[in-house]
Amino acid sequence: xxxxxxxxxxxxxxxxxxxxxxxxxxxxxxxxxxxxxxxxxxxxxxxxxxxxxxxxxxxxxxxxxxxxxxxxxxxxxxxxxxxxxxxxxxxxxxxxxxxxxxxxxxxxxxxxxxxxxxxxxxxxxxxxxxxxxxxxxxxxxxxxxxxxxxxxxxxxxxxxxxxxxxxxxxxxxxxxxxxxxxxxxxxxxxxxxxxxxxxxxxxxxxxxxxxxxxxxxxxxxxxxxxxxxxxxxxxxxxxxxxxxxxxxxxxxxxxxxxxxxxxxxxxxxxxxxxxxxxxxxxxxxxxxxxxxxxxxxxxxxxxxxxxxxxxxxxxxxxxxxxxxxxxxxxxxxxxxxxxxxxxxxxxxxxxxxxxxxxxxxxxxxxxxxxxxxxxxxxxxxxxxxxxxxxxxxxxxxxxxxxxxxxxxxxxxxxxxxxxxxxxxxxxxxxxxxxxxxxxxxxxxxxxxxxxxxxxxxxxxxxxxxxxxxxxxxxxxxxxxxxxxxxxxxxxxxxxxxxxxxxxxxxxxxxxxxxxxxxxxxxxxxxxxxxxxxxx
Ligand SMILES: [Zn+2]
Numbered sequence: 001x002x003x004x005x006x007x008x009x010x011x012x013x014x015x016x017x018x019x020x021x022x023x024x025x026x027x028x029x030x031x032x033x034x035x036x037x038x039x040x041x042x043x044x045x046x047x048x049x050x051x052x053x054x055x056x057x058x059x060x061x062x063x064x065x066x067x068x069x070x071x072x073x074x075x076x077x078x079x080x081x082x083x084x085x086x087x088x089x090x091x092x093x094x095x096x097x098x099x100x101x102x103x104x105x106x107x108x109x110x111x112x113x114x115x116x117x118x119x120x121x122x123x124x125x126x127x128x129x130x131x132x133x134x135x136x137x138x139x140x141x142x143x144x145x146x147x148x149x150x151x152x153x154x155x156x157x158x159x160x161x162x163x164x165x166x167x168x169x170x171x172x173x174x175x176x177x178x179x180x181x182x183x184x185x186x187x188x189x190x191x192x193x194x195x196x197x198x199x200x201x202x203x204x205x206x207x208x209x210x211x212x213x214x215x216x217x218x219x220x221x222x223x224x225x226x227x228x229x230x231x232x233x234x235x236x237x238x239x240x241x242x243x244x245x246x247x248x249x250x251x252x253x254x255x256x257x258x259x260x261x262x263x264x265x266x267x268x269x270x271x272x273x274x275x276x277x278x279x280x281x282x283x284x285x286x287x288x289x290x291x292x293x294x295x296x297x298x299x300x301x302x303x304x305x306x307x308x309x310x311x312x313x314x315x316x317x318x319x320x321x322x323x324x325x326x327x328x329x330x331x332x333x334x335x336x337x338x339x340x341x342x343x344x345x346x347x348x349x350x351x352x353x354x355x356x357x358x359x360x361x362x363x364x365x366x367x368x369x370x371x372x373x374x375x376x377x378x379x380x381x382x383x384x385x386x387x388x389x390x391x392x393x394x395x396x397x398x399x400x401x402x403x404x405x406x407x408x409x410x411x412x413x414x415x416x417x418x419x420x421x422x423x424x425x426x427x428x429x430x431x432x433x434x435x436x437x438x439x440x441x442x443x444x445x446x447x448x449x450x451x452x453x454x455x456x457x458x459x460x461x462x463x464x465x466x467x468x469x470x471x472x473x474x475x476x477x478x479x480x481x482x483x484x485x486x487x488x489x490x491x492x493x494x495x496x497x498x499x500x501x502x503x504x505x506x507x508x509x510x511x512x513x514x515x516x517x518x519x520x521x522x523x524x525x526x527x528x529x530x531x532x533x534x535x
Contacts, residue, residue, distance in 0.1 A: 003153050003155075004047055004071060004153060005046040005047050005075075005138075005149075005152060005153050005154055006044065006046055006047070006116055006117055007044075007046070007154060007155065008033070008043050008044055008045075008046050008075070008077060008134060008136050008154075009033055009035070009041060009042075009043060009044070009123070009134060010041070010042060010044070011035075011036065011041065012157070012218055013033055013154070013155070013156045013157075013218070014033065014034040014216070014218040014219050015031055015032060015033060015034070015156060015216050015219045015221065015223055016032045016033070016034050016133055016219065016221040016223075017030075017031060017032030017135075017221065017223060017224075018031055018150075018214065018223035018224040018226075018308075019031055019146070019147075019148040019149065019150065019224070019226075019242055019308075020148070020224055020242030021223055021224025022224060022253055022256070022257055022268045022270070023253070026253050027242075027252075027253050028224070029137055029146045030076065030078075030135050030136050030137030030138075030146060030149065031135075031136050031137075031149050031150070031154070032133050032134070032135055032136075033133060033134040033135075033136055034133055034219075035123040035132050035133055035134055037131070037132060038132055039081045039122070039123060039124045039125055039132045040081055040122045040123065040124070041122065041123040041134075042119045042122060042123075043077055043080070043119065043120055043121045043122060043123055043134060044116075044117050044118060044119055044120065045067055045075070045114040045115065045116055045117065045118045045120050046067075046069075046075045046116070046138075046154070047067075047069045047070070047071070047075070047116045048069065048070055048114070048115055048116050049067045049068050049069040049070060049075075049113075049114055050067065050068055050107070050109050050110070050111070050112055050113045050114060051065060051066070051067055051087060051090075051107050051111070051112035051114060051120070052066045052067060052068040052074060052106060052107065052109070052141075053065075053066035053104075053105070053106050053107075054066070054083075054087070054090070054091060054094075054103065054104070054105055054107065055103070055104040055105075056091070056095075056101060056102050056103050056104070056126075057102055057104075057127060058102065058127070058489065058491055059127055059128045059491075060127050060128055061076075061078035061079060061127050061128075061135065062078065062079045062080065062124070062125075062126025062127025062128070062129060063078075063079070063080040063081070063082070063083065063121075063124065063126045063127070064076065064077065064078045064079075064080065064127075065077045065080060065083065065087070065120060065121055067114060067120070068109070068141050069141075072140065072141050072142065073138055073139065073140060073141055073152070074137075074138070074139045074140075074141045074144070075136070075137070075138055075139075076135075076136065076137035076138075076139065077120065077121060077134060077135075077136060078127065078129075078134070078135035078136075078137075079123070079124055079125055079126050079127050079129040079132075079133065079134065079135055080121045080122060080123065080124045080126060081121075081122045081123060081124025081125070081126065082121060082122050082124070083120070083121045084118075084119050084120050084121050084122075086112070087112060087120065087121065090107060090111065090112060091103065092486070092502060095486050096484070096486065099477075099484045101486060101487065101488055101489055125492070126490065130492075136149060136154075137149065138152045138154075140244075145244055146244065147243060147244040148226070148242060148243050148244070148308060150226075150308040150309075151243055151308060156216050156218075156309075157216065157217040157218060158216040158217055158307060158308070158309035158311065159217055159309070159311065160214070160215050160216065160217060160307075160311060161192065161193055161214075161305075161307070161311040161312060161313045162212055162213065162214040162225045162305035162306070162307055162311070162312070162313045163212060163213055163214070163215070163313065164187065164195045164210055164211075164212050164303075164305070164313060164315050165211045165212060165213065166184060166187075166210070166211040166267070166269065167184070167185045167187050167195075167197055167208065167209070167210050167211075167315065167317065168182050168183065168184050168185065168208065168209040168210070168211075168258070168261075168269055169182065169183050169184075169185055169200055169202070169206060169207075169208055169317075170182050170206060170207050170208065170209060170271070170273065171202070171204065171205075171206050172204075172205045172206060172207060172273070172275070172290055173204050173205040174202060174203055174204020174205050174206045174293065175202060175203060175204060175323075175324065175326055176200050176201070176202040176206055177200055177201055177202070178201075178324050178325060178326060178327040178328065179326070179327065179328035180326055180328060180329050180330040181328050181329075181330060181331060182209075182258075182261075185197040185198060185200065185317065186198045187315075193312065193313050193314060194313075194314050194315075194316070195313065195314070195315045195316070196315070196316045196317075196318075197315070197316070197317045197318070199318040199319065199320055200317065200318070200319050200320070201319075201320045201322045201324060202293045202319055202320070202321065202322070203293050203294065203295060203321055203322060203323045203324075204292070204293060205290045205291070205292055205293075206290070206291060206293060207237075207271070207272055207273035207289050207290050207291060208230070208272050208273075208301060208303070208317060209258055209261075209269040209270060209271045209272060210228075210269065210270055210272065210303060210315065211267055211268065211269045211270070212225055212228075212270070212305055212313075213225065214226070214305070214307045216307075216309075224242070225305045225306070225307060226241070226242055226243075226306055226307050226308040227239075227240065227241045227242070227304075227305070227306040227307075228240045228270065228272075228303065228304070228305055228306075229303070229304050229306075230272045230289070230301065230302065230303045230304075231301075231302050232291045232299055232300070232301050232302075233299055233300055234302075235286075236286050237272065237273075237285070237286050237287070237289050237290075237291060237301075238272040238273070238283070238284070238285055238286070238289045239283070239284040240256070240270075240282065240283045240284075241282075242282075244282075252280055254362070254384040255274070255276060255278075255280040255362060256270055256271060256280055256283060257269060257270055257271065258271050259382065259384050260382045263381055263382055271289075272289050272303070273285065273288055273289030273290050274288045274289055275288075275363065276362045276363050277341075277363075278362055293319060293321045294321045295321050295322060295323050296321055296322070297321040298318070298319065298320055298321065299318075299319040299321065300316060300317070300318055300319070301316070301317040301318075301319060302314065302315070302316055302317075303315040303317075333366050334366045334368070334380050334381075334382065335366060335368055336366035336367045336368030336369070336379070336380055337366065337367055337368070337369065338364050338365070338366050339356055339360065339361060339364065339365050339366070339367050340364050341358065341359055341360075341361055341362070341363065341364060342358055342359075343358050344356065344357055344358055347369050349371050349376070351371075351374075351393060351394050351395065352371070352376050352391070352392065352393045352394070352434075353390075353391070353392040354369060354376075354378065354389060354390070354391055355389060355390040355391075356389045357387055357389070357390075359386060359387060360385060360386060360387045360388075360389055361383065361384065361385065361386060362384070362386055365380060365382075365383050365384075366380055367379070367380050367383060367431070368380060374435055374436070375433050375434065375435045376393070376433070376434040376435070377432075377433055377434075378431040378432065378434065379431060379432070380431065383431060385429040385430075387429075388427035388428050388429045389427070389428060389429075390425070390426075390427055391424075391425065391426045391427075391428055391434065392423055392424070392425045393423065393424040393425075393434065393436060394422075394423050394424075395418075395422075395423070395424070395436050398418070398422060399438055400438070400440060401438050401439045401440045401521040401522065401523055402418060402436055402437070402438050402521070403415070403416065403417055403418075403424075403436070403437060403438075403439060403471055403520065403521045404416045404417075404424035404426060404434065404435075404436055404437075405434070405435055405436070405437040406428070406430060406432050406433070406434050407432050407433040407434075407435075408430060408432040412435075412437060414470075414471040414472060414520045414521075415428065415434075417520065417521065417522065424436065437470075438521075439470040439471045439519060439520075439521035439523065440521075440523065441468075441469055441470060441519075441523065442468075442519065442523040442524055442525040443466055443467060443468040443473060443517045443518070443519050443523070443524070443525045444466070444467050444468075444525065445464050445465075445466055445515060445517060445525055445527040446464060446465040446466075447464055447527070447529070448463040448464060448465055448495075449462060449463060451513070451529060451531040452529040452530070452531065453529070453530055453531065453532075454531055454532065455531075455532040455533065456531050456532070456533050457532075457533050457534050457535075459500070459533075460499065460500060460501070461497050461498060461499045461500060462497070462498045462500075462513070463495060463496065463497050463498075464487075464495070464496045464515060464527070465494055465495060466489075466494055466495070466496055466517055467494050468517075468519040468520075468523075470519070470521070471519045471520035471521045472519060472520055473489070473491070473494075473517060473518075473519060473520075474518045474519055474520040474522075475517075475518050476489065476496065476515065476516065476517045476518070477515070477516050478496070478498060478513070478514070478515045478516075479512075479513070479514040479515075480498075480504060480511060480512070480513055481508075481511055481512050482512070482514075483504075485498055485502070485504060486498065486499075486502055487515070496515070500533075505535075506533060506534075506535045509532050509533065509534050510530060510532055511530065511531055511532070511533060512528070512529075512530055513527075513528070513529050513530070513531065514526065514527070514528045515527045515528075
């Protein structure tokens, strides 16, 4: 039987990201396909169907396209440079009707039918993409839950086994090699599929964590592993299988990786146990993944990693049950007020209020809150937020261009403008230093093609470089002869582009162009000029 899905690209598939791999704060919902480090490769519908959704946003998936297929699945193509000539008119119509580059709509099933293999767009780097690639997903259409495209039959050559990089032992309520704190174990590679650690001497409740990756034959990136399982003397302790993933699950990544270790080292160690009282969805833990080590008994802890093509790697950790003297004692938690998970907390200052709901965190978390002159300091580098906390900052005198700012990693960033009541309110999942700052500098606009008073009949487009130093570009409007026109904005390039082939009728030869740009603090700059063009 012929494959239901064909590849979305014409080149051999090289992955720079796998399904459900651990990202900064989430699991990856699709696969990232390399596009030879360039934009503009043709993208093809993986099966017959119809365009079910089109979304263009500045961040996220950038220009994205969704196709519903006859078998009840949806394919998703993200970060496109542009849509196909057949699809563009539908997008333009919406953009001109809404007077916005950013659109989100659901075409009717009869509107844009596509055939398997038809070109539906071209690969790009739009949205939160840092380098040209195609982000591709397959989802169950009914509930929009993504599944692993490799299991769906998207063919990727893969004969390489997963690799284990680092192994850590966690004395949860016990001692390992005379330490009450996490220790790193030495590992030896015995052959191409077997890794062994030095024996550990332990007693009490302990578990392990591993840093691992998987590579496909044509990939150089360290990708995620499809299946991880662990057992003690043959008795299962842990099983994670990344075949599907609901979007509700994606935010639980911090429950599976050692988040503190990640903050300190940027390395993602997968914990093979659950340290919380709450469940970690898609992972099966047996007795929370903990193992109980007794005096005088020897154990073998086995970990098996398997990729979607079936290549596997094994890790053996020999354990000797023995009570020894403690040399390294458990560290004290960070300073600050301990925020328990089961109740709400309100912190009040003269000019600020901070409110934590119950279950803002997955575990009791100390938060250090203080006021330093006009700066509010909310600190704990290891805090991970399940839910945002609420913040209100009052300021009685009102200066032009004031905005609420958050300082993280030594950089102040825009949070919000003043609300109708004159205060600043925000829901945030980030902490750091918080203050009211002032931005009085309007954005700058540079006319890249010097169109002023020139004949530009041969130009395909008009381009402007736009920049705002402090708070950043918020919105923009472009008018040609007093009619709204579509400027595409690409924030990474700081570039606004208008293309003449858009549905604009130019009846005269002398044209008036107006462009207005606002920054997030409300400052604006207007660029007005005249140019000549005959169609
Ligand atoms: Zn991606």
